[in-house]
Amino acid sequence: MNPHVTRAEVCVVAVAECFRGDGELLANPIGTIPMIGGRLARATFEPDLAMTDGEATLVANDRAVVPPDERVIEYWNPYRSMFDWVWSGRRHVMMGASQVDRYGNQNLAAIGDYDRPTVQLLGYRGAPGNTINDPTSYWVPNHGPRVFVEKVDTVTGIGWDRAAALGPAARFVDVRRVVSNLGVFDFETPDRRMRLRSVHPGVDVDDVLGATGFELVVPADVPVSRLPTPEELRLIREAIDPEDAREREVPDKA
């Protein structure tokens, strides 16, 4: 097995780590590397996670993309059932973000003035309900100052400052982590501002700061994101993502 670990594989492990400690709940990572990372967590240290096929069933397969007739189906989960998980607090979603700010507010809806946007995006989708009810993490495959912004144009998923202003109504809000192609970020600071938790191997702290449009909390010593173990690497390459889809989402620059 090639000993060189790619950036995408580091991202997969960083995503998996977001679900550590979640136990038996619906881990719902959306996107290529999130799907692979979630399955890695389940195949190793979080065996009780439940995961979707991206459509209407919960599946037990390790492999991220499975032909319909090879799916090991645990539960029929049409879209409508998703709200039973979301509203009962049994889901940890990892969403994308067209914009994210220092408190973890997310924008999926529109760039510019909402009433007459310069760029219309997907819409609010399920972001308001996800973030007010359940743990939420984000995946950004293209870390840059247009994504990590001072202030998002529209708040679709609520961050820690909005949660603080709501008081007890926000008691289920738990914006956990942001994983990007450059590093891992959390909100484990006194005022819940975004902190640089680790940089991926080969990335300098200055690279991250230069690609971020707001002031990050940077500890004196920034750890390097951990590498996959040999067993994790085997699982990623042979069991979960034999098609190397991860390398297309985050090309290896090393």
Place this chain on the structure above:
Amino acid sequence: MADKLMTEDEVVGRLRSGMTIAIGGWASRRKPMSIVRAIVRSDLNDLVIVTHGGPDLGLLCAAGKVRKAIYAFVSLDTIPLEPHFRAARQAGAIEDEPLDEGLFHLGLQAAAWRLPFLPSRAGLGSDLLRDNGALRTFTSPIPRHDGQAEELVAMPAFRLDASICHLNRADRRGNAMFLGPDLYWDDLMLQAAPTGGRFISAERIVETADLRDEGCIHQLRISRMMVDGVVRAPGGAHFTLCEPDYPRDEAVQRAYAASARSPEAWEEFRAEWIDIPEPEYQRKVRQALSERPSRVTGKQGESEPGPSGCRSGQATRRSPSGPLRSSKSGEHL
């Protein structure tokens, strides 16, 4: 006994400009496209569209039929953002009433149950309360177990005039079933609309007695009590996906998406795919479907799980000659 069979144009004849219309399916999946096209060709306008949006909303925007869109997202699935909807939004051509997907569900449920609203936490703290003027917050009249009365969002019932959905099978009275993996919100949309305004189209019209053999009883989720009109529409969801009858026609969807580039490109697409008689459209669809392998693989006598996972019935009853050929009951285009 009511025979509710009608044509797409007869459905359009029961609609009026200014109406609020819910459209079933989800993104680019099982959309009632033959009826949507008939609306595009009609003189209806000023419509309020309630949808888990896909090319239904996009086509109606491109044709200038939409006054307001009520939605949580708009997508073509394999093309993540809907170009015609985006163009309308960015041009300021339509009013916008955004929702959270869960609130969308509650708006339908409240209407179906004749309630003014249903409560939720979704929306609190987000800009949804800024961008959707119909939403309200209120203090719960019932305190929690710790004595605190919490702030909640009131999602108003949708005020629909009509609902339009596409199903896989139906009888003439309006009983219908989905055969794919997900009903989406079709049943609630039909229950949320007033009597007289509830329309479905279906891939195949079969005898009531034959419905149970088309799939599982659990898929028989549309009752005639929810339906006022039934349109025989083989290929009626094209170019959106309609499992297990046919996959999405990605080539036509790409052409549709590309037609957002310029008014000329839209006029070209419209002339080729919209402003043509329905039989001509069906001929083009048949041609398109016959040029590539069908996903409908069940052979006579075998009982393989279909995409819906149903082992009984449908696989043995499905015509192996393709989704748009005549079925056992003499159904024809």
